[in-house]
Amino acid sequence: MKRAFAKFLTAIAGMTAMAGSTDAQTPAPSPAPPPAGMIKFASIWEQPGDNAALDRWYRTVHSRESILFVGPWLRRYWAYRGYDVPAEADLVGASRYRLTEMWYANATELAEANRAWYPLTPPPTTLADPRRTRIATIYVPAIPDEKYVDGWPRERPDYFRWVFFMRYPAGVAAAEGDKWFKGSFAPALAKSPGLRRFTCANSIRPAADADSWLRLCELWFDDYAAWKAAVLDAPRPAAPPWRAGFPYIPIISIFTAQTPDMDFLCDDYRAP
DSSP states (O other), X not given: OHHHHHHHHHHHHHHHSOOXXXXXXXXXXXXXXXXXXXXXXEXXXXXXXXXXXXXXXXXXXXXXXXXXXXXXXXXXXXXXXXXXXXXGGGGGTEEOSEEXXXXXXXXXXXXXXXXXXXXXXXXXXXXXXXXXXXXXXXXXXXXXXXXXXXXXXXXXXXXXXXXXXXXXXXXXXXXHHHHHIIIIIHXXXXXXXXXXXXXXXXXXXOOOSTTOOOEEEEEEESSHHHHHIIIIISOOOOOOTTOOOTTOSOEXXXXXXXXXXXXXXXXXXXXX
16 A cells, blocks of 8 residues: 555656756646545455455554554545455456545645555465455545436445446557547446446546556446346447457456445444
């Protein structure tokens, strides 16, 4: 997580650096302002093993240390348990441990919080083998900037929530990818029966490399069967110009309830 914060700071620093010619006759362009509004850091994490034991470490060590360092800047610190979905969901890069969200008031406070970080205690190797850990992170606006099925349904407490991070294949420009995603793929998916909410938020950081995630999307279905019917069983949306196989883009997913089971800023949990 510290490396992710460091990359974010590098991006912010780049926004404030003057670019272009030093010739007095050709002034450099004005630096881009840092993103405005509340920011959400999200991570999808998977570690095969004893998730119950890993949760105890998460509650008693990792979250406590995180709050010790950056608690004063945090507005929300939630974690959602991932569902153990069938193997067929691996087609969309399914992870099965946890989705974590940490909310900050704005980019300035996030940058300040980063300076308060110190290395966190890693989980015991009996719980988490770094060679088998899979983690993906992204920073996005707390309020989604794309809303394909808007609203906040309340008639049931147990919607099936699909959250995924995505990017485009190497060599595909963001403008080309967005033309397909926003103009074809997302609108077609939004018409799926049983889909109650569908929003996306774009990364606030410039892509650092080809592995950077560009967008976080969140979709609510009535249940797994509705998700499967919409995503795995329905006729495929129009393929993109780059003709990759479904799901057409690099993607990592997790399936959760719409409410967290860990609220680290409110839970009065203490180690025994």
